[in-house]
Amino acid sequence: MHIEIDKDVCIGAGQCALTAPRVFTQDDDGYSTLIPDREDGAGDPMVREAARACPVGAIKVTEPAG
Numbered sequence: 673m674h675i676e677i678d679k680d681v682c683i684g685a686g687q688c689a690l691t692a693p694r695v696f697t698q699d700d701d702g703y704s705t706l707i708p709d710r711e712d713g714a715g716d717p718m719v720r721e722a723a724r725a726c727p728v729g730a731i732k733v734t735e736p737a738g
């Protein structure tokens with residue numbers, strides 16, 4: 673799993689950090705950022721929930737092909 677956050681789209685609503693706090697946090701400006709070394713989601717099933725919870729669709733979760 674690979675997670676991307678479009679910081680141009682993120683409005684800092686914080687839903688991602690609330691939903692999957694093991695993977696997402698908020699930076700000093702309140703925008704979503706990934707906890708270091710969790711760019712792969714760390715096997716956390718809540719990552720997809722967090723992507724769905726984002727009100728502006730700023731989180732993209734992709735699976736590597738194969």
Ligand code: SF4
Nearest residue numbers: 682683685686688726
């Ligand atoms: S839920 Fe979406 S808008 Fe809110 S902080 Fe996370 S990425 Fe940004």
